[in-house]
C-alpha cells in the first residue's frame with residue numbers, strides 16, 4: 221500500500237481553503253496517510269543541533285531545545301524517507317511559503333540523510349523514493365505558478381522537493397480574497413486534480 225505523507229500548514233483548520241483542496245487530493249489517492257501539522261511548534265534549527273549533525277555533539281549531551289529539535293528532525297526525516305507520495309497544503313504568506321513550512325524543510329533537509337554530495341561534487345537527493353509531490357496552495361490575490369514576479373512560492377517549493385530527490389512535483393492553485401471569490405477557483409482546481417490523478 222502506498223505511503224502518503226500529508227503536510228499541512230494553514231492554522232485555519234476547517235475554514236482553510238488549502239485544506240479543502242488537500243482533502244480532495246487525499247480522497248483520490250489510495251494509501252496509508254501519515255499527517256504532519258506544521259502550523260504550530262516546528263522547532264528552529266539550534267546551534268548544538270548543527271554540531272550534532274556534523275558529529276560534534278553526541279545525542280546524550282543534548283538537552284532542552286537542542287534535544288527537542290534533534291528529536292523532531294529524526295521524526296520528520298523518517299517520515300519523508302518512508303513516503304512514496306507527499307501532499308502539501310500551504311497558503312501563500314507574504315509572497316512565499318509560510319515560515320512554518322520553511323522551518324519544516326530546515327529540519328527535513330539533512331545532509332547524509334535526505335541529501336548528499338557525490339564524489340563528483342554534485343548534489344544528490346536521497347529521498348528519491350518519492351515518486352510524486354502534490355502541492356495545493358491558495359492565496360488572496362497573487363496567482364502562483366503563473367509567472368507572477370511576486371510568486372516566490374512555486375519555484376522555492378518545487379526546488380526544495382527536487383533537491384531531496386522527489387521525481388515529480390505538481391502544484392494546484394486557487395486564488396481569491398474571500399470565500400465567495402475563491403469558491404469557483406477551488407472547483408476548477410478540483411477538476412484539474414481529478415484530471416491529473418485519474
Ligand SMILES: Cc1cc2nc3c(=O)[nH]c(=O)nc-3n(C[C@H](O)[C@H](O)[C@H](O)COP(=O)(O)O)c2cc1C
Nearest residue numbers: 230236237238311312313314315358359360361362
Ligand atoms: C500572514 C498572511 C500573509 C498572506 N500573504 C499573502 C500574499 O503574500 N499574497 C496573497 O495573495 N495572499 C496572501 N495571504 C492570503 C492567503 O494566502 C489566503 O487567504 C489563503 O487562501 C489562505 O489559505 P487557507 O485558507 O488555507 O488558510 C496572506 C494571508 C496571511 C494570513
